[in-house]
Amino acid sequence: MATERFRREVIAGLLSAPKRLPSKLFYDERGSQLFDEITRLDEYYLTRTEISIFERYLPEMAALVGPNALVIEFGTGAGIKTAMLLRSLDHPRAYIPIDISSEQLAIASRELSARFPTVAVHPVCADYTESFRLPVVERGERNVIFFPGSTIGNFEPPGAVEFLRRAASLVGTPGALLIGFDRVKDRKTLEAAYNDKKGVTAQFNRHLIERVAEGFEVSISPEDFEHYAFYNEPENRIEMHLVSRKSQVLCLDSQTIHLAAGEHIITEYSYKYTPESFAKILAESGFQVSNTWTDPMDYFALCHAVVQR
Numbered sequence: 001m002a003t004e005r006f007r008r009e010v011i012a013g014l015l016s017a018p019k020r021l022p023s024k025l026f027y028d029e030r031g032s033q034l035f036d037e038i039t040r041l042d043e044y045y046l047t048r049t050e051i052s053i054f055e056r057y058l059p060e061m062a063a064l065v066g067p068n069a070l071v072i073e074f075g076t077g078a079g080i081k082t083a084m085l086l087r088s089l090d091h092p093r094a095y096i097p098i099d100i101s102s103e104q105l106a107i108a109s110r111e112l113s114a115r116f117p118t119v120a121v122h123p124v125c126a127d128y129t130e131s132f133r134l135p136v137v138e139r140g141e142r143n144v145i146f147f148p149g150s151t152i153g154n155f156e157p158p159g160a161v162e163f164l165r166r167a168a169s170l171v172g173t174p175g176a177l178l179i180g181f182d183r184v185k186d187r188k189t190l191e192a193a194y195n196d197k198k199g200v201t202a203q204f205n206r207h208l209i210e211r212v213a214e215g216f217e218v219s220i221s222p223e224d225f226e227h228y229a230f231y232n233e234p235e236n237r238i239e240m241h242l243v244s245r246k247s248q249v250l251c252l253d254s255q256t257i258h259l260a261a262g263e264h265i266i267t268e269y270s271y272k273y274t275p276e277s278f279a280k281i282l283a284e285s286g287f288q289v290s291n292t293w294t295d296p297m298d299y300f301a302l303c304h305a306v307v308q309r
């Protein structure tokens with residue numbers, strides 16, 4: 001049986017119109033493994049492009065972050081980009097990974113501690129959209145929030161601003177943000193990235209149904225839902241949905257939820273930005289862009305921004 005909070009969030013989402021399930025619920029141990037598989041798919045240009053930008057520009061990024069930094073990361077995942085950053089920084093002091101996926105957080109933290117014995121690693125298993133406490137750690141000369149992977153794209157723009165405002169107050173001054181965002185591009189490339197041929201993204205999407213089935217101890221089959229992902233161009237976002245293949249009734253705790261055949265459940269938004277539209281989000285959140293780096297195809301970008309006084 002899942003936690004009370006998980007059950008509350010699922011029920012609230014399925015009672016809303018249109019029906020939704022929050023994308024953070026993808027990430028338990030299995031969901032994190034599936035996401036890792038996605039990052040290695042041919043169609044999923046995001047991870048390899050972001051890594052290529054790091055490979056090329058990390059010395060510039062590290063110079064902007066400065067020495068003795070305290071690094072706070074939102075959504076560490078497997079920590080591959082974290083290792084690249086920590087290796088490039090000048091004597092990073094401490095690292096605080098924050099992730100909702102407890103098993104993966106424990107593995108990544110253990111590996112990073114072993115690889116960087118002079119960096120104090122203080123993992124926090126939390127939902128970063130809720131209020132949470134940071135461990136008491138001696139602050140560095142510069143504190144930096146690391147938020148790669150274009151995970152910021154999962155927030156709708158007003159939510160992204162609200163979240164980044166909270167991040168600015170968490171990091172304080174002098175403080176900075178090193179953040180990755182996915183760029184607006186042609187529909188074909190975008191839609192292929194979320195509709196891979198091997199069907200891993202479809203499995204990842206349907207994993208939410210496995211979580212609901214397990215969390216409420218009910219019998220719902222992932223096979224009764226179709227994966228549907230498309231680019232909503234006016235809104236500059238990929239939308240991932242699950243579409244019910246038949247009329248179904250879900251009894252979740254004391255709630256009865258009806259799903260019509262063909263009814264959609266929204267499971268993820270992934271907003272795409274231009275450097276200009278992203279700089280606007282950052283300015284509204286209290287950050288000033290110091291530099292933006294991109295790849296030769298203009299597919300992805302990383303941005304360093306400082307908290308405005």
Ligand SMILES: C[S@@+](CC[C@H](N)C(=O)[O-])C[C@H]1O[C@@H](n2cnc3c(N)ncnc32)[C@H](O)[C@@H]1O
Pocket residue numbers: 023024027032035039047074075076077078079081098099100101126127128129148149150151
């Ligand atoms: C898209 S993955 C990115 C992983 C990694 N940073 C990367 O760039 O490959 C999102 C990560 O954020 C975590 N995550 C998603 N929503 C979260 C939330 N609300 N609170 C904490 N962690 C969250 C997931 O568990 C996952 O590790």
